[in-house]
Amino acid sequence: MKRAEKEYERYQSELDNRRMKRRKDVDEFKVVEGVIDPPTLKILYKLLNRGIIKALHGAISTGKEANVYRGIDSDDHPVAVKIYRVSTAETDFMLEYIIGDPRFKKVKRQSRALIPQWAMKEFVNLKRYHGAGIRVPRPIDIERNVLIMEFIGDVEQTLPAPLLKNVEIPSPVDTFNEIIDMIERGYTKAELVHADLSEYNILWDNGPVFIDVSQSVLLTHGNAKKYLLRDIQNITHFFTKLGVATEDPENIARQIIAEGVS
Ligand SMILES: Nc1ncnc2c1ncn2[C@@H]1O[C@H](COP(=O)(O)OP(=O)(O)O)[C@@H](O)[C@H]1O
Ligand SMILES: [Mg+2]
Known part of the structure; x- marks a missing residue:
């Protein structure tokens, strides 16, 4: 066989291998096909081709x-x-948290355009929290309405971490203090207010991990102080029910605000 022919054959079999691999990979998205709309499926294939993910399994x-x-x-x-979700999402409430944010100058009203901005807001907020050393899932990638982040839980068993509200907290007083400390460092170091913090948006993985930060706002947001107090109230309410003698939320908020940005 001539050298060029040999090379051509090698090239063909390499292509076949890739095709086979691709076909196998594509099967990995089967569980979500039909559930996920075609434009989103396209985004998933993009992430697959970029080597960010190679399979998608069940919903958490x-x-x-x-x-x-x-x-x-x-x-x-x-x-x-x-x-x-792009098509059926309730988007009106999002405007309150995104309008005026200097990172998103042209806020889109149409959900098809607003949702990718909302997803990007979660991504950049995760980056800020993570960069400031506050425990959140490490952000990995974002492509329109699809956000890839660190899996929190038992990585070996692929078992997601439980919500704070569903765990028997070993030491509630310590955990309360730790969460207040995370709120404080969120304010002074990441310069963010979570704005939807409660036992429903904190995972338990040998300690608290904040999640769901798309609505989190910069300190320059007109309602940042109001949201800070609301977050603290939610947390004190939850820990009071567990028998923790919590400090007055207004006092905690005042101290954090007085400390300011460090
Ligand atoms: N990084 C993660 N690792 C493991 N589980 C997660 C992660 N992020 C979210 N979850 C799970 O998915 C649920 C929903 O995520 P969340 O960001 O709170 O979205 P939403 O409340 O808007 O539906 C969480 O309550 C948690 O159980
Ligand atoms: Mg949530």
């Missing part, structure tokens, strides 16, 4: 604005894939 959670799935990255490690 199906919510009003988003579903969270277990994904597998190219190194076979689990990741969390949060897919924001």
Whole structure:
């Protein structure tokens, strides 16, 4: 056989291998086909081709604005894939948290355009929190309405971490203090207010992990102080029920605000 022919054959079999691999990978999205709308499926294939994920398994959670799935990255490690619903989402409340944010100068009103901005807001907020050393899922990638982040839980078993509200907290007083400390560092170091903090948006993985930060606002937001107090009230309310003698939320908020940005 001539050298060129040999090379051509090698090239063909390489292509076949890739095709086979692709076909196998595509099967990995079968569980979500039919559930996920075609434009989002296209985004998933894009992430697959970019080597960010290679499979998507069952849903961890199906919510009003988003579903969270277990994904597998190219190194076979689990990741969390949060897919924001584009067509049926309730978007009016989002405007309150995004309008005036200097990171999003042209806020789109149409849900098809607003949702990707909302997903991007979660991504950049996760980056800020993570960069400031506050425990949140490490953000990995974002493509329109699909956010890839660190999987929180038992990575070996692919078992997602439980919500704070569903665990028997070993030491409630310590955990209360730790969460207040995270709120404080969120304010002074990440310069963010979570704005939807409660036992429903904190995971328990040998300690508290904040999640769901798309609505989190910069300190320059007109309602930042109001949201800060609301977050603290939610947390004190939850820990009071557990028998923790909590400080007055207004006092805690005042101290954090007085400390300011460090
Ligand atoms: N990084 C993650 N690792 C493991 N589970 C997660 C992760 N992010 C979210 N979840 C799970 O998905 C649920 C919904 O996620 P969340 O960001 O709170 O979205 P929403 O409340 O808007 O539906 C969480 O309550 C949690 O159980
Ligand atoms: Mg949530």
